[in-house]
Amino acid sequence: xxxxxxxxxxxxxxxxxxxxxxxxxxxxxxxxxxxxxxxxxxxxxxxxxxxxxxxxxxxxxxxxxxxxxxxxxxxxxxxxxxxxxxxxxxxxxxxxxxxxxxxxxxxxxxxxxxxxxxxxxxxxxxxxxxxxxxxxxxxxxxxxxxxxxxxxxxxxxxxxxxxxxxxx
Numbered sequence: 001x002x003x004x005x006x007x008x009x010x011x012x013x014x015x016x017x018x019x020x021x022x023x024x025x026x027x028x029x030x031x032x033x034x035x036x037x038x039x040x041x042x043x044x045x046x047x048x049x050x051x052x053x054x055x056x057x058x059x060x061x062x063x064x065x066x067x068x069x070x071x072x073x074x075x076x077x078x079x080x081x082x083x084x085x086x087x088x089x090x091x092x093x094x095x096x097x098x099x100x101x102x103x104x105x106x107x108x109x110x111x112x113x114x115x116x117x118x119x120x121x122x123x124x125x126x127x128x129x130x131x132x133x134x135x136x137x138x139x140x141x142x143x144x145x146x147x148x149x150x151x152x153x154x155x156x157x158x159x160x161x162x163x164x165x166x167x168x
Contacts, residue, residue, distance in 0.1 A: 041089035043139035
């Protein structure tokens with residue numbers, strides 16, 4: 001079983017448990033914040049949290065020093081990192097790893113928006129459940145540029161690319 005499938009399974013299980021706990025309360029309405037992973041990927045890719053710059057610096061130093069093993073390691077890292085961001089930025093792929101740098105800000109955002117829980121995707125309809133798209137609010141935690149915000153806005157109008165198509 002590949003890593004993405006495991007992450008999706010864990011995410012779905014966690015969301016189901018949290019949703020079940022929230023539903024067991026006698027609240028009038030449950031507010032669920034959902035997000036488009038592509039918005040998070042775009043915001044992360046263009047942020048200070050993306051460590052590509054430091055890795056490129058390491059690469060230059062290793063290359064100048066003639067450290068071929070380190071150069072190869074960093075080339076492999078770059079290819080894997082780029083592939084992961086490409087899948088997260090265009091397909092439907094979890095972005096839990098990208099949210100880690102801003103996870104301390106997510107709770108405050110959820111409180112401010114009066115959210116009971118945050119889930120990647122919810123396919124549930126009930127009069128007592130309010131689904132709120134928080135894609136832009138999550139993206140803003142990465143302090144994106146106006147250009148990145150434009151890309152995030154544009155991607156909302158595009159369907160995610162099928163993962164098999166992305167692999168080609």
